[in-house]
Each structure stands twice: as C-alpha cells, then as structure tokens.
Amino acid sequence: MLTVEGLVAGYGRTRVLHGISMSVPDAGIVAVLGHNGAGKTTLMKTIMGLLRAQQGSIRWNDEEISRLAPNERVKRGIAYVPQGQQSFGQLTALENMELVAGSDRSRAELIDEMMDRYPDLRRYSSRRAELLSGGQRQQLAIARALLTRPRLLILDEPGEGIQPSVVADIRRTMLDLAATGIQVLLVEQQIDFAVSHCTQYVVVASGRIVDRGEGGANSVGQVRQVLTI
Structure with a gap:
C-alpha cells in the first residue's frame, strides 16, 4: 500500500501541495481529479521522487521512501x-x-508480451521513437513502465492528446492490470471514465484534497458538482 501523509512540496519558494494525505490500497484504481494547475502532476512527481518532499511522509509497504531516489522507488x-x-x-x-x-533471460519474453499488448510496437519496432505517432509513443511509454514489473503504476493523463482508439487500448490495459492485482494511481481529466472505473477517487484543488470517496457510476455526479464549485 502507498500512504501519503501531510505532503508538502513545490518549486523553489512556491508551495504547490499543502498537506496532502491519501492512500492507494493493495488492489484497484485510485483516480486523482482536478482542474489544470490544481497540483495533480506535482503530487505524482513527488510520490515518484522527481520532486523533493518538503514536509510529510510517503510510505510504500510500510517503508518510508520520501528520501529515496526515483530509481530506488522503481x-x-x-x-x-x-x-x-x-x-x-x-x-x-x-x-x-x-x-x-x-x-536477464526473461527480457525477450517481457518485450514480446508488450508487443502482444500493443501490436504497433511490434510493427514499428525498428522505427525511431520520435517518428512514432503520439499514441504509439504513449503505448511505448506504458510498455517501458510495465517492463520494470511494477506493483504500482502511476499514470498522469495517459490519454491526453492522442486518438480515441489508442485511448481505448490504454484504458483496457489499465483495467486489465488492476484486475490482476497491480495498483493504479491515475490522473485523468475524463471524469465519467475515471470515477466509474476507480475504486476510490480524490479531488485536488489548489494543492489540497477537497473531496474523496468511493468510485462507481453513482459518484460521477458528486465529482462533477465538486469540480464546478
């Protein structure tokens, strides 16, 4: 389980997160929602260690990791x-x-599994990444993350700016992973999908959690109401 308590972080003297506390359970999807500039990406970067936590605690399976480098978290x-x-x-x-x-010897099998998941990566395996479409690059980014055999996958707006068919593939991947016991922490702008399919959700505004609850279609209206305030 990932547990965040009293997390404060920002850029230089500018604080963006003001005492965030939340958790990601051992199974399922936790959706983080909020308007642009609310602090969602700052939260993800701090959890991953790309941004230093100024105050607070980040615990992963009962280990304090807030001072660990990103590669150690991986x-x-x-x-x-x-x-x-x-x-x-x-x-x-x-x-x-x-x-x-x-x-290691399982490398080829792992890569083959990713290519089965995203056939375009097999079709264009010899093409430079900069020449792939935006959707294909996103599939590649997710495949690279999955190759580390994660138990927690953090996705920051995975469908942003890519074609709907690829977004659908990425969403299927996420739901499949959650069904197999991989924890997913999802930042998403598409409220209906995120709330309907998540186990829990939190809404962030101005670096603070302003609402939280259980996911499901019945919670979509509540989240929409909070985001219009």
Whole structure:
C-alpha cells in the first residue's frame, strides 16, 4: 500500500501541495481529479521522487521512501508514466524497451508480451521513437513502465492528446492490470471514465484534497458538482 501523509512540496519558494494525505490500497484504481494547475502532476512527481518532499511522509509497504531516489522507488515496484508520451526519441521502439528490460533471460519474453499488448510496437519496432505517432509513443511509454514489473503504476493523463482508439487500448490495459492485482494511481481529466472505473477517487484543488470517496457510476455526479464549485 502507498500512504501519503501531510505532503508538502513545490518549486523553489512556491508551495504547490499543502498537506496532502491519501492512500492507494493493495488492489484497484485510485483516480486523482482536478482542474489544470490544481497540483495533480506535482503530487505524482513527488510520490515518484522527481520532486523533493518538503514536509510529510510517503510510505510504500510500510517503508518510508520520501528520501529515496526515483530509481530506488522503481526497484521497489513503483513505475511512473508522465504526461507527454516521453521516450528516447533517437532510439528505436525496440531499443527503448531493451534499455529498460535489462539483460536477464526473461527480457525477450517481457518485450514480446508488450508487443502482444500493443501490436504497433511490434510493427514499428525498428522505427525511431520520435517518428512514432503520439499514441504509439504513449503505448511505448506504458510498455517501458510495465517492463520494470511494477506493483504500482502511476499514470498522469495517459490519454491526453492522442486518438480515441489508442485511448481505448490504454484504458483496457489499465483495467486489465488492476484486475490482476497491480495498483493504479491515475490522473485523468475524463471524469465519467475515471470515477466509474476507480475504486476510490480524490479531488485536488489548489494543492489540497477537497473531496474523496468511493468510485462507481453513482459518484460521477458528486465529482462533477465538486469540480464546478
């Protein structure tokens, strides 16, 4: 379980998060919702260690990790897919995956599994990542994260700016992962999908949690009401 308590973080002297407390249970999806600038991405970066926590605690399976480097958090089973379909543009799709998968004997099987999940990565495995479409780059970014064998996958607006058919594939992946016991922490703008399919949700505004509850279709109206205030 991931537990965040009293988390304060920001950029320089500017505080963005003001005492965030939340948890991600051992199974299911937790959706983080809020308007642009609410602090959602700052929260994800702080959990991943890309931004230093100024105050508060981040615990992963009862271990305090708030001072660990990002690579140490990855080793402990946390993976992060940031906004922007990030990859190594000059490397091919296959080289991007090989870089993450390492050199153990199961590497080829893991990469093959990712290519089965996203056939375009097999079709364009020799194409440089910078020449892939936005949707294909996002699939590559998710595949690279999954190659680390995470127990918690953090997705920051995975469907932003990509075609609907690819968004549907990514959503199926997320639901499949959650069904197999991988924890998912999802930042999402599409309220209906996120709230309907999550186990729990939190709404962030001005760096604070202003609402939280159980997911499900019956909670969509509540979240929409909070976000219009």
